[in-house]
Amino acid sequence: IVNFKRPTNIKELQMFNGLCLYYAKFQRHYGYLIGQLNHLLSNKIEWKWTEKEEKAFGQIKTEFLNAVILKHPDFNKPFYLNTDASDLNISGILYQLDEINEEQVISFYSKALTQAQKFYTITEKELLAVVLTCKKFRSYLIGHPRVIVRTDHKALTFLKSCKLTNGRLLRWALALQEFNLEIEFVKGKENIPADILSRITQKDSQNSVEKYSIKVLYNKIDLGFKDGEIKEILKNLDKKQEQDEYLRNIKNILNDSEGVHYGKINKIFMEYRGIIFKRKDENSDVWKVCIPEDIKKDLVNFTHLKYGHLGGHKIFNILKEYCIFKNMERSVKEQLKKCILCQKSKHGNVRQEGRQMNIISQNVLDLVSIDLIGPLPKGRGNVQYILTMVDVFFKICETICHKETKQ
Numbered sequence: 454i455v456n457f458k459r460p461t462n463i464k465e466l467q468m469f470n471g472l473c474l475y476y477a478k479f480q481r482h483y484g485y486l487i488g489q490l491n492h493l494l495s496n497k498i499e500w501k502w503t504e505k506e507e508k509a510f511g512q513i514k515t516e517f518l519n520a521v522i523l524k525h526p527d528f529n530k531p532f533y534l535n536t537d538a539s540d541l542n543i544s545g546i547l548y549q550l551d552e553i554n555e556e557q558v559i560s561f562y563s564k565a566l567t568q569a570q571k572f573y574t575i576t577e578k579e580l581l582a583v584v585l586t587c588k589k590f591r592s593y594l595i596g597h598p599r600v601i602v603r604t605d606h607k608a609l610t611f612l613k614s615c616k617l618t619n620g621r622l623l624r625w626a627l628a629l630q631e632f633n634l635e636i637e638f639v640k641g642k643e644n645i646p647a648d649i650l651s652r653i654t655q656k657d658s659q660n661s662v663e664k665y666s667i668k669v670l671y672n673k674i675d676l677g678f679k680d681g682e683i684k685e686i687l688k689n690l691d692k693k694q695e696q697d698e699y700l701r702n703i704k705n706i707l708n709d710s711e712g713v714h715y716g717k718i719n720k721i722f723m724e725y726r727g728i729i730f731k732r733k734d735e736n737s738d739v740w741k742v743c744i745p746e747d748i749k750k751d752l753v754n755f756t757h758l759k760y761g762h763l764g765g766h767k768i769f770n771i772l773k774e775y776c777i778f779k780n781m782e783r784s785v786k787e788q789l790k791k792c793i794l795c796q797k798s799k800h801g802n803v804r805q806e807g808r809q810m811n812i813i814s815q816n817v818l819d820l821v822s823i824d825l826i827g828p829l830p831k832g833r834g835n836v837q838y839i840l841t842m843v844d845v846f847f848k849i850c851e852t853i854c855h856k857e858t859k860q
Contacts, residue, residue: 455514459502463494470494473513477561479523484563485542486513491565524549524557531599532559536586538578538606541566545586547593562589577621579606584625587632594632603637610636620798627761686751690742691727697745699779700729731777744778752776753788762798765789814845821845825858 460466477483489509493500527549535546544563548556583602587594594600694700706718723730730740744752756768765786814820827838836854843850
């Protein structure tokens with residue numbers, strides 16, 4: 454990396470970026486520094502290497518010379534995640550505490566925000582930092598009994614107890630349910646590593662720290678998803694298929710190898726451990742479980758709730774990967790149209806009009822409304838416009854026919 458020559462085109466910059474990205478976990482400020490160069494990767498702007506890019510290029514090399522020594526994780530100890538967000542970047546640090554409560558860094562993560570993400574609210578940026586950091590270190594965190602997220606944004610500690618109405622926050626909260634997270638609130642001055650990573654672009658004048666009497670607040674949240682409901686829905690599936698007339702007929706045909714329809718049905722359906730499956734298509738080796746009519750609504754409702762009230766098309770695409778039932782797409786969409794929560798929260802596409810106000814007139818001919826209608830199909834005398842005049846007080850209407858609007 455240190456001996457890499459200064460890039461002269463997009464291809465060389467991509468090579469340098471790819472080389473550094475492989476070792477980015479050893480560097481605190483990589484996300485910010487490489488962000489100073491990435492704008493040159495666009496084909497919409499002219500390649501122009503200035504002192505700003507040269508400085509960032511040199512800093513990246515220097516940072517790798519001073520890389521932090523990372524430690525191997527101990528899966529018998531809790532994991533700690535320090536996350537923070539600023540106007541331009543997000544960051545995260547994965548570490549554990551040793552016997553004397555010294556931080557042993559496992560890996561770093563930092564990322565420059567996209568143009569759209571820069572317009573997020575501060576709460577959305579802070580939660581985005583948690584989501585992306587958990588996604589980055591998922592191989593360490595998934596299934597671990599205790600993961601402590603330390604953030605300097607107090608609103609995140611109420612992630613479970615408050616009612617989320619923001620769709621983006623709700624989707625991210627659902628994405629975090631696969632981790633056993635505890636949210637720990639720390640003031641900015643106590644969250645120094647992550648704070649520095651995310652705010653490295655801020656000016657020195659913004660470094661003032663407000664003093665607080667309370668050092669730390671804790672709030673534990675349980676985001677584990679309970680799958681007991683789906684097990685109850687699919688319990689005794691073979692018996693439930695027996696109660697469905699259509700699937701019972703299919704099973705009878707499969708059991709009668711000498712029947713008239715056996716050859717045709719056997720190519721499409723099969724019975725495995727008492728349960729009927731249907732082939733995805735004629736030449737496919739993928740088989741989908743057949744869902745009886747009496748449990749399809751429960752299955753659709755469960756999937757709809759599990760995936761955060763997605764729409765009918767997306768829920769259908771999820772379900773069709775592993776199951777099938779009669780008129781599947783239409784049934785899913787019609788059922789989800791009846792979801793009360795979706796109907797209440799769905800944004801309407803009808804413009805909100807203001808309240809209509811009556812036009813009040815105090816006397817005859819105080820106010821006259823005039824309008825011109827046309828052009829209409831030509832009538833006798835080639836007239837094609839109608840001038841309408843209404844007295845607002847008496848509601849008397851007069852009409853006059855015209856050939857042209859100039860009249």
